[in-house]
Amino acid sequence: MNHEKASNFKGTFRRMLDRLLVDRLLCYTVAGFAVLATAMSVIGPRILGHATDIVFTGYLSDQFPEGMTKQQVIDSLERSGDDRVADLIRSTDLHPGAGIDFTALGWVLTGAIALYVVASLLMWTQGRLTTVVVQRMVAGLRDEVEEKVNRLPLKYLDTHERGELMSRTTNDIDNIAQSLQQTISQMISSLLMVVGTLSMMLWISPLLALIALVTLPLAIVLTRQITQRSQPQFVGQWAATGKVNGHIEEVFTGHQVVKVFGQQATAREEFDRRNDALFGAAFKAQFISGVIQPVMMFMSNLNYVAVAVVGALRVASGSLSIGEVQAFIQYSRQFTQPLAQLAGMINLLQSGMASAERVFQLLDEEEERPDRADAPFPDPLRGRVEFSDVTFSYSDSPLIEHLDLVAEPGETIAIVGPTGAGKTTLTNLVLRFYDLQGGRITLDGVDVADMSRGELRENFGVVLQDTWLFKGTIRDNIAYGAHRASDEEVQRAAEAAHVDHFVRTLPDGYDTVIDEEGQGVSAGQRQLLTIARAFLADPAILVLDEATSSVDTRTEALVQQAMEQLxxxxxxxxxxxxxxxIRDADHIVVMEDGRIVEQGNHESLVHGGGAYERLYAAQFAGATT
Incomplete structure (x- = not known):
């Protein structure tokens, strides 16, 4: 991944914010609760400062005889040379001989406790609502990714590691949810706390507020510099995570092959290489971004010292009361603490936005060309397929060039040839898994490029060499293309594919649960299940791509009989x-290097002295040696 796209933190965050704001009412409610909770939290230190003033003033009042006035006390102290004490008393509400007013103190503390309790409830509610907003957004994002994957062309899936794709759809989305969950609510509260505490600080003492703000520009500059260096590392971290997942998925899927060929050490070395790359990227990302919070804490401590010293001097001069300085110090902490929290949350937010970029890249991938709204389709469908001057290539090197072929309704067209000749590609083109670079393919005279993909594929039954089963019962696997099929119809399809006897030998019969790898079922039996699936679908057009490659010779003969019927x-x-x-095929097409080199039936080709005869002789010789 290039770092230019990764550096677009603002654009990615804005895009994510737009998704969150889909639930505008809920977002505004969250913001409202945050404002109320922050306002109450901001007022709290001022009330506690007033409580301190009540205690301190009461203590001082108790040191002087009852009956004197505040001014008399100050004059007396000045005459005796205690000017500092006189200045200190001047800023208090002194009542000589009155002592501490515990009633007033009780009311103030009760009010403070009630304020903090309500603020905590509001913050808890805000957190709950934030969870709802984030999880709704993430659920919608998962839906979009799922739908996007289904709209991606087969070319994308063929050219990207499945593990990497899975990492984007699982790990990256989970990371987005986690980072937003931990940052969004806290960011709102922190930003409001900064504004609220700054306002209170300016109200208490503009001078102290100015001192507290001296280090802020420097902290912002340092944070910005660190952020710019750490963001590419987070992108690299999640890209490396995808590569590790891709390798693990690949090795786990082919673990038998890895063991058979003794490649455990090689697989381990490759894993170590990718894991080391992930470690390096993750370490750099966490280390660089982790510097932010210590820097902010250092700035906070400098502010604390400066405010404490200057505040003490202001109290001594009578410009401020002790309660006001106490409140200001609390506000100073409340001011720098959310700044430090915001700096620390940048770590999580950067990680989340790096994952979001990867997910958005997937969502922005070019999709299959959408179907026409008035897509034509032959009705009734006869099944005549014609390739006219078809040209196609997967890359710059041409694979199929100017190919012409006609399959009449009801005909069986057998396609043979060496590996890489383009046999499977022909069926992929008919099914519109890939778009042509030239020529056209028609179904009953209608160009398949103009048809709806869904309607086109509904009329095809496909049995591939690579069997695919999902976790579920055998009945569900057979009925995959016909969900409303009855048990009797499933059984008849299984009997036609000669898989019924095998299924009935299982303890749970058709209710036996198999996983996606078909554990407990042989390769040949898995292929028979996919053939039964094609029988049940009852398609108008069949595509059999090495459909009997995994069955034994006896079963193959039985399946061939069923295939003839199908x-x-x-x-x-x-x-x-x-x-x-394919002896009984109506028409046999021999392909080499993307071209049709021979056509005819078995009898004419096997004695024709061409490519088919050579293939037949080589196969026969291989079978008898």
């Missing part, structure tokens, strides 16, 4: 390496 009256494309499975 193909009856349907246009079928059969991609096969076992030439024995």
């Amino acid at each position: 193909r009856s009256g349907r246009t079928s494309f059969v991609i096969a390496h076992r030439l024995s499975t």
